[in-house]
Each structure stands twice: as C-alpha cells, then as structure tokens.
Amino acid sequence: MLHRGRHSDQVPGARAREAIVTRVVDGDTLKISTGETVRLIGVDTPETVDPRRPVERFGREASAFTKRMAEGKKVRLEPEGSSNKDKYGRTLAYVWLLDGKLLNAEIIRQGYGHAYVQYPFSRMETFRAFEKEAREQGRGLWADVAPGEPASTATERRVVPPARANSQDESTVYVTNTGTRFHREGCQHLKSRIPMQRARAIRSGYAPCKECEP
Numbered sequence: 001m002l003h004r005g006r007h008s009d010q011v012p013g014a015r016a017r018e019a020i021v022t023r024v025v026d027g028d029t030l031k032i033s034t035g036e037t038v039r040l041i042g043v044d045t046p047e048t049v050d051p052r053r054p055v056e057r058f059g060r061e062a063s064a065f066t067k068r069m070a071e072g073k074k075v076r077l078e079p080e081g082s083s084n085k086d087k088y089g090r091t092l093a094y095v096w097l098l099d100g101k102l103l104n105a106e107i108i109r110q111g112y113g114h115a116y117v118q119y120p121f122s123r124m125e126t127f128r129a130f131e132k133e134a135r136e137q138g139r140g141l142w143a144d145v146a147p148g149e150p151a152s153t154a155t156e157r158r159v160v161p162p163a164r165a166n167s168q169d170e171s172t173v174y175v176t177n178t179g180t181r182f183h184r185e186g187c188q189h190l191k192s193r194i195p196m197q198r199a200r201a202i203r204s205g206y207a208p209c210k211e212c213e214p
Helices: 059-070 103-109 124-137 151-158 198-203
Strands: 017-026 029-032 037-040 074-078 091-097 172-175 194-197
Touching (some): 017 059, 059 091, 059 103, 091 103, 103 124, 172 198
Parallel strands (some): 037 091
Antiparallel strands (some): 017 074, 074 091, 172 194
C-alpha cells in the first residue's frame, strides 16, 4: 500500500523556493505571491475554467481540494530540469506543503486528478502508482457512479454543456477502475464506467479499446 504522510522523495530539492499561494485557479493551477501562475508538474485535474470546454466531472471537487490544501498558505516550489516554463508562460513546479506533503502527489493519491504522462518527468512512475491505488480504492473521480444509474446520466448531471459541438477529442469515453484502455459506452469490457473526455484519456495514458474502437 502506498499511503504515506509524505511523498517517497521525502523533501524538496536544493533549488526549491518559498512563496504564498494567493489563489487557486483550478485543481492543478495556482497564483502565487510573486505574481506568477504555477502549473503543477505531473498532474492533470478535470477542467473547470477553460471557456472552450465543459466543466468536467469532479472538476469543482478537485479545485476545492487544492484550495483547501494550499490557498493562503506558504509553500515551497521545486522546479525540474532547466526549463521551468510551459508554452503559456506558466511556471512548472512541484509544490511542497509545510507539513511535508507534495501537493502534486496528494491530488492524484486522493483521486482528484490523473498522472499527466504525456511528457516525461522524474516522479512519473510514483505518480502512476498513486493513480493506480486511487483507482483500485475507488477514491474521488474513480468512485463508481450510483448503482443503477447509467454513466451517461451521471455525466449529464455533473457536466455543463459546452457552447459548441464536441470534436472527437472532446467526446465522452469510459474507463474502468482497473483497466488501461478507454471504451465506447456499451462496450462488453466495461465492468465499471467512469466518464472522461477522449483527449484527457489519451493524456492520462489510456489506449483505445481494440474492439469498440472509440
């Protein structure tokens, strides 16, 4: 079992610097006292603020979790590698809380986000293991939909419709608590159905089912 009070790497690196979180933008993005916008490395939470996309299932809960953990608090920011900015100019960092927890990892471990594996990072395998644990334990966004309630109904109830028609990448697919592939609704391999945007499923490391070809 991977449950720990602290991340397996124990402490931030020597390049870490202190700042105060002034505002949580969404589950994986913060504003800090230097005026910078910080994007958490290695984690992707359901969307809540992108005007081009609907509010995704469990997005508000993920934002509330990050706000509860970090907003108004002093943290330590740890960069990785020589490039610490993304293409939007946001600072990329691991965010350490003063109690020794790594916020990036806690979001995944508690089921509020996915390990973001589209680009390599040093803690990727640890974050993947935390996601696997959260899925198997049914935490947060990995909790099954209510018994007897179709997954599509749960999705409609919890997602604000987008302003324009979805492209294929914005279409809804389904993953399971233990599988590694995403599926169309009704696929015979779906034992539990967790709705997710297709693009997010791909970013999170899922592959399309070879039978239903979503």
